Amino acid sequence: MTKYDVIVIGGGAAGLSGALALGRFRRSVLVIDDGTPRNAPADGVHNFLTRDGVPPGELYALGRQEVIGYGGAIAEGTVTSARRDGDGFTVELADGTTYRARRLLVTTGLTDVLPDVPGLAEQWGKDVIHCPYCHGWEVRDQAIGVLATSSMAMHQVQLFRQLSDDVTLFLHTAPEPTEEQWEELAARGIAVVQGKVEQIELANGKLTGVRLEGGVVVPRQALAIQSTVRARADFLADLGLETTLVESNGVEIGTAVQVDAMGATQVPGVFAAGNVTNPMAQVVPSAAAGLTAAGGINFDLINEETRQAVAVRGS
Template structure:
């Protein structure tokens, strides 16, 4: 009775959506939430149908109440380890040494965005230092946007952001050497190129006002970076042999995420599943929620299949025991 059907590690959109689906399937579910969502510094969630512009804290509060509505349990804490303790049971250990046993574990811990090492840049993260055009592009449309390169992948980023403004400035930041073709492509779209190493940003009246290269400050109203988005799961899943694997784009490391079945979310370790940014950092909030809902349903199916196997095994065992009693009472009937 103390074993949960599913322990969900992570109380973001993916984890909560999975918990709702599992709760509605009458599963015993507990969600462990460390309280550090990726979008904590953002003021709004965008492209979420029916909730456009909602405060991310409000969205999570709604999700938590829905989990509880279907009998789910919410617990504050940080999961520090997952191990197998029996054929059918996994154990999640929290930082305070609490142990939670479950038939299945869903890892929905998201990613941590590692920003360029530029003074004061992180202070503006999610406000006017941005990374996702679909998350923030509309809000800075037609503004002067400075894109700080982190590698070759930033060239695609520059061309993408050009969709929202015709005032895009690419700071090469000594991270990319432009070919003649790339310079031609940038020029054709009127994207200005500023060479040199970015040494800082300027803030005026609590608003980003410029990007510094050496002694020169170029006026901008928003900055775009290409963070390395890392799923911090290696210590958590070390006992199971699971770890985040680096992902590259144009030779540039853009993140490290947990490999899982792209359709249902099952990992290579039986009983351990993944959903949301932890298995793909590009997922927006609505994508993470959709992944969580689908993965929760697939986990329930997996549990149903196990329930069937165990029920059949128990029935077969009982039948065999009855047969042995009959045989001992009348040996002559044993092989009829």
């Protein structure tokens, strides 16, 4: 069985960026990807200089070509387990295929857990969105709703108010705004609807409104939500690597794999980068984190190879 210097698990921006850098340093690299990036439903990637608006699939296809151009290999499949194997690691795919490597770079991203409202999942990444920086321009000047499930919605609704004069906050399951927040909402002309949302209304595949319990429908063209995110890292359990809870201002954001400044996890030889470590990262910082982790891996390998060379010379 071929033993690679590095196996990269996940072929998104972080993984391909790391693989590219490692290939340029003459490392043997295998990227394993299951073809289900988080941003697959989106029409385009934004805030990526010179690539703004490029479809995610096109961006990753270009990245794979560049990795292959530097000698890297690509394999399709889902990694179900990773374990220590002598001086390296063995990863196993769902179909039983196994690969070995000296180091692992985990860039599997995360999964969005959406509020339990019928219709959201079908429109996710279209006119049901979450990030004003990623998708806000595309819904500018539309009738935008913000579905509140926590106090984080107060921040989110103000961001979308920058993009449209017609913004409505649906309190849904969020706590009652404070007196100061009520004043801020009123000052910015943000309408507030109390009561739980029952479902979203669609016509011809597009969002037309938000239906409240009781039957009242508030017309909307776009709906922003705050998903809870889960790091895609269950396959690391055999290595003893677990995810940790990520919070912001006391609100649960999701889970992530902890790493140091160079992307190293608590398990020697295992590095991670991208959304699996930082749920808030967009495509550009995810790619940058992949590059940084590649540098950490390469230096880790050089240190190992230097120790081995010294030992051989001394013998």
